[in-house]
Amino acid sequence: MTAIAATIASIVGEENTVSLDNNLKLSQAIAGNLPNCIVYPQTQAQLAAVIATAHQNNWRVLPCGSGSKLNWGGLAKDIDVVVSTERINQLIEHAVGDLTITVEAGMKFAHLQNILAQARQFLxxxxxxPEATIGGIVATADTNSLRQRYGSVRDQLLGITFVRADGQIAKAGGRVVKNVAGYDLMKLFTGSYGTLGIISQVTFRVYPVQEASRTVVLTGAVEDVSQAATTLRGSALTPTQADLISTGLVSSLELGKGVGLIARFQSISESVKEQSNRLLEVGQKLGLAGMVFSGTDESHLWQRLQQQIHTPTTESTITCKIGVLPSAAIEILHQVQIGLIHISSGLGVLQVExxxxxxxxxSLLSSHNGFLTVLQAPVPVKQQVDVWGYAGNALPLMRRIKEQFDSKNILSPGRFVGGI
Known part of the structure; x- marks a missing residue:
């Protein structure tokens, strides 16, 4: 055991300190030599003690949860120790009547949903x-199609507790929906990739499970699907999820030919049936093929869609997060085999080789006032390409914020915009 590992083991115990000989997942996330060890604190107090020790010794720390998104973002540099919150995973409070839940950051998303399901609620x-931890989801701002109805991670986050770079514990927000204290701080931490502090506890607003659900899929020619999306955006219909999907996804999901529009409606049964039929009518008028999914077939369809868009097809596949004006979404999708773009926000995911x-x-996205960020890619690609591709003027401000939160630059160095 190295000196660093031995010091940390004295805080959390040898059973929670694991030496690293050859970890493939870490080798895809770190530039240079692998760190000395990965440590699993079991309490927030242990986490704070580990970070305080790292701060005193100038050890560079890579925070993570289950590690499902360690290879997102830039390559971390010269890491001494990986700190996982996976074992800090307790339910703190579920206020069923207030529609809020507070959990520790290491709880798995799937486990949280199972807890909420007992009260017919969901996040x-x-x-x-679904194996991602709650802290990791917040740290990477990881949500997808449900943003159509419910917004992003930061829109649902009510409170946050985190360990600062010096090991002190801090809080923002609270456990009630109307609490606004620390609102900006919660936004700041969402999508910060562990560069400002390590999230240890979060409070979310939650929602009742809807009575009924149906998904409509329209497929066909680019121009017609684009018109259907425009009609849906301007209509009174209220889908909970609505995406444009590329020809490759349409084909692999066995939904037909051409590009596709997939929209999910969830509400009372009468509303779901009426809205589904109205969207099908829009497709029929445009000459599009239409399909309707419900029950287990519907759930399976969305699971497969999620898996395919986020699972690289080959070892060289590069997965990217993009944003573009919704009016230009169909043009972008026409350029790739595997891609998905949300019809209202213009955010999406695509794969290139x-x-x-x-x-x-x-370059194409930039010409449409959009952006492209590389999420997953082979290490040589991340070493040759600017992962974030940020061309705005906020980088000096980002650096000042980083300096205030982490003056020694020990937290996730290199993962964020501009090598922060």
Missing amino acids: ALDPST NKNQVLQMR
């Missing part, structure tokens, strides 16, 4: 994998 996020395609797509 309206759909992260790339080499760095040249990354640069070409980034």
